[in-house]
Amino acid sequence: MSAVSIQAVTKIYPGHGRRDAPVLALDEVAFDIADREFCSIIGHSGCGKTTLLNMLAGFEQPTAGRIRVNGEAVGRPSWSRSMVFQDYALFPWLTVRENVSFGLEMKKVPPAERRAIVARQIRLVGLEGFEDRYPHQLSGGMKQRVSIARALSVDPHVLLMDEPFAALDAQNRALMQQEMGRLLASADSAARKTMVLVTHSIEEAILLSDRIVVLSSRPGRVKEIVTVDLPRPRDEDDPAFIALRRHLRALINEDVSASATAAH
Numbered sequence: 001m002s003a004v005s006i007q008a009v010t011k012i013y014p015g016h017g018r019r020d021a022p023v024l025a026l027d028e029v030a031f032d033i034a035d036r037e038f039c040s041i042i043g044h045s046g047c048g049k050t051t052l053l054n055m056l057a058g059f060e061q062p063t064a065g066r067i068r069v070n071g072e073a074v075g076r077p078s079w080s081r082s083m084v085f086q087d088y089a090l091f092p093w094l095t096v097r098e099n100v101s102f103g104l105e106m107k108k109v110p111p112a113e114r115r116a117i118v119a120r121q122i123r124l125v126g127l128e129g130f131e132d133r134y135p136h137q138l139s140g141g142m143k144q145r146v147s148i149a150r151a152l153s154v155d156p157h158v159l160l161m162d163e164p165f166a167a168l169d170a171q172n173r174a175l176m177q178q179e180m181g182r183l184l185a186s187a188d189s190a191a192r193k194t195m196v197l198v199t200h201s202i203e204e205a206i207l208l209s210d211r212i213v214v215l216s217s218r219p220g221r222v223k224e225i226v227t228v229d230l231p232r233p234r235d236e237d238d239p240a241f242i243a244l245r246r247h248l249r250a251l252i253n254e255d256v257s258a259s260a261t262a263a264h
């Protein structure tokens with residue numbers, strides 16, 4: 001059974017009047033994501049990447065079609081589908097430890113088990129020694145690590161990430177991508193989750209993914225699904241990496257030129 005099954009999903013945002021027509025954001029999108037697979041969704045701006053992720057989380061409902069996670073229809077947001085946001089969404093009044101522990105407290109995990117899970121997640125994201133700091137005392141990269149540790153601590157079936165590194169400066173972004181790549185290459189099963197990443201960065205998608213779903217622009221349809229069969233950690237100078245980047249860039253550029261032609 002696939003961890004995530006997206007079956008003929010269409011999303012129409014209703015309009016609110018003559019000047020605000022309904023938007024067909026996604027049109028019969030269908031693909032599966034295997035257990036523990038890292039799947040990225042890329043495509044031109046406005047192709048419906050965030051809409052799809054929000055439906056996986058249960059923040060939005062499809063207009064037609066079905067989404068199943070671990071065999072169950074996605075209803076309301078749930079612990080089993082954790083989301084990492086671009087702006088971290090940490091509680092500013094809680095320390096690193098308390099932020100990571102928050103979901104476990106809500107789930108009523110006993111204190112001893114909670115402490116062990118929090119310590120493991122903090123170690124996993126390299127934040128040992130920073131447990132008692134507050135978010136405002138951390139860099140952007142560190143905040144995003146807390147956010148990832150918090151999302152993983154509740155042991156979700158699937159980790160959803162919407163442009164998680166986009167707010168970071170180039171250096172921190174590269175560092176986080178490398179660390180995420182290392183996490184994925186590691187044997188620590190606690191880190192191996194089914195992961196879905198929405199990103200604008202083709203390089204980030206190649207660095208991290210097992211498969212990359214390319215959506216066409218407006219309405220979003222599956223244009224191609226590319227398997228990334230490269231050893232980890234990945235090297236951007238590897239000729240196979242470069243060839244894949246060229247292929248993905250061409251797929252996305254095709255769409256940009258098609259929409260530019262349509263607009264004229």
Ligand SMILES: Nc1ncnc2c1ncn2[C@@H]1O[C@H](COP(=O)(O)OP(=O)(O)OP(=O)(O)O)[C@@H](O)[C@H]1O
Pocket residue numbers: 013014023024025043044045046047048049050051052
């Ligand atoms: N709540 C909403 N109401 C109406 N239209 C919406 C809503 N949310 C998104 N849309 C429209 O749906 C389409 C897809 O938007 P979405 O944000 O999912 O795209 P995206 O690929 O994530 O874009 P970007 O890469 O720019 O973040 C766009 O045309 C957008 O304007």
